[in-house]
Amino acid sequence: MTGEQVTIVLANPRGFCAGVVRAIDIVERALEKFGPPVYVRHEIVHNRFVVESLECKGAIFVDELDEVPDGRPVIFSAHGVPKAVPAEAESRRMLYVDATCPLVSKVHREAERHYKDGLQIVMIGHRGHPEVIGTLGQLPEGSILLVEGAEEVAGLEVRDPARLAYVTQTTLSVDETAEVVQALQERFPKIRTPRKEDICYATTNRQQAVKDIAQSCEALLVVGAPNSSNSRRLVEVAQKLGCPFAALVQRAADIPWEALAGKTRVGLTAGASAPEVLVQEVIDAFRARHEVSIEYSSTPDEDVAFKLPRIVAKVTAAA
Template identity: 60%
Template sequence: MNIPSAPRRPLTVLLAAPRGSCAGVERAIAIVEEALRRYGPPVYVRHEIVHNRYVVDRLKRQGAVFVDELDAVPDGRPVVFSAHGVAETVRQEAGRRRLPVVDATCPLVAKVHRAVDRHVRAGRPVVLIGHDGHAEVVGTLGQAPPGAVHLVESPADVDRLTLPADRTIAYATQTTLAVEETAAVVTRLQQRFPLLTGPARDDICYATSNRQAAVKAIAPRVDLLLVVGAPNSSNSNRLVEVARTTGAGDARLIERAHDLPWDRLETIASLGLTAGASAPELLVQEVLDALRLRFTLDVRTVRLAEETQSFRLPRFPPLFAAPDQAAE
């Protein structure tokens, strides 16, 4: 005889919106795919195009080759710069080798680069608010000569700066920081340097701000909040931090459905779910599908903003003959 299975326990899911891939990430992925279509594989990509293992692995299967430095790119083959941007020395090296370059730097990151360059050319010391070692920060620091840009992560770092208080000091920020954390650093900069100048608005991108605002709206209402994103994704990690500081009973980062903390899920009645700006929506749906196998879900979308931003693709240069081919 058939024994009826136990009824699935109910679970309320508050689904944050906006969430997941932003316009800059979608543009970067589209650039690699278009480069593969135009040039044929292999197309080389300096560093991860975006910080998401699923995306990187999918592009690898299509023929993208991810490298740490340009010396791994054969002469004549196209190279894509990642969405995080690159230092000026990388561009110069690509130009020296006549590598066909397709620039996937997020336009909002490129805007920060232009501002840093403008301030340095005007003779102003620049303070960059960001996380040491992050790919975007490395690229932004590389827009200026060594020592021209001073990296800070906290108000305490501001206190250690030895810049003159009577000079005009400029600041810029990494685009994927926590809004409140950045505001505290800017406040301390203003206190120390009365002539501080910076962007009309902070450089934190709209997608980062929107995703953090959505998390703040649902965090106090859930027992656990899960962020779908990569461990090396700055904006995803900031979402976990925001959730923990704005009322979530617990908050964790997962890459995919196979990372779901089933033991913890069995103890809760409400779950918040979002995704970092480099995580595709299909990974969120994968998580929901996995949850439906064990729970009866009541999914409620909490939407705080509509995102209509899009960015054009850059110019795709022609392939050049490699030096040995040109000599034939």
């Protein structure tokens, strides 16, 4: 294989979104302000490289608050948490910083508004995903009905078909979600829609970037973690567009070289929680085996940024 010419087509945008940048920044600034250790409930974002990098700086990741010693700060992950979690932190008088992505918080507020208006809520999302658990936990148990796919809509048992609203997980497939929404609207014509699309800009943009290059590539690799919803959706988007081979890789060591044998045009992107350094690592691995040329897609760059919580806003981020 060595010496063969391979063109890597880089999707744009790719990698870190504003919510991920903000969450990582919060942990680094908390370490700078309070000193290590700083505790983080669950993975701050779904990427082991990021988590391990923060561990090296003094972050300790735990499953629940009872693992956090008294007197140490704790940070909630970007995926959001049920209301019971900050309530528990307050009952223990813990110092906590909420790193929930503002676009996830928007969905939480939306669900609360619907609930106050007396509507029953349908959430489109993946069972067991931290973001879904967090959203369901904003309201009393049973207030939100969860559906994963259009095929589940027919079996929904609702209180009043005329008093419904829907929200969605922010990291879903744009096309599959549209199918679920269509099924909901066909069965429940009066269902209230979000004021603004719930699927976040970064998820939408990264899926569109894959659509722009997938059909011109013989294979496409997505740098991302297997528990990253938005990364897995990128693989699915490429597959549905007919890309002959698409796969998720966490690191260069995971590149499926046998499956890529003879393929001379390979698309490359990264999920919203995967750092650019891992994309470069994959490119370097190709260069160690092939003569590589890079082709850049022409999708516009993103310029979204989110404000930091006041408690860490004035702290210089750790280098």
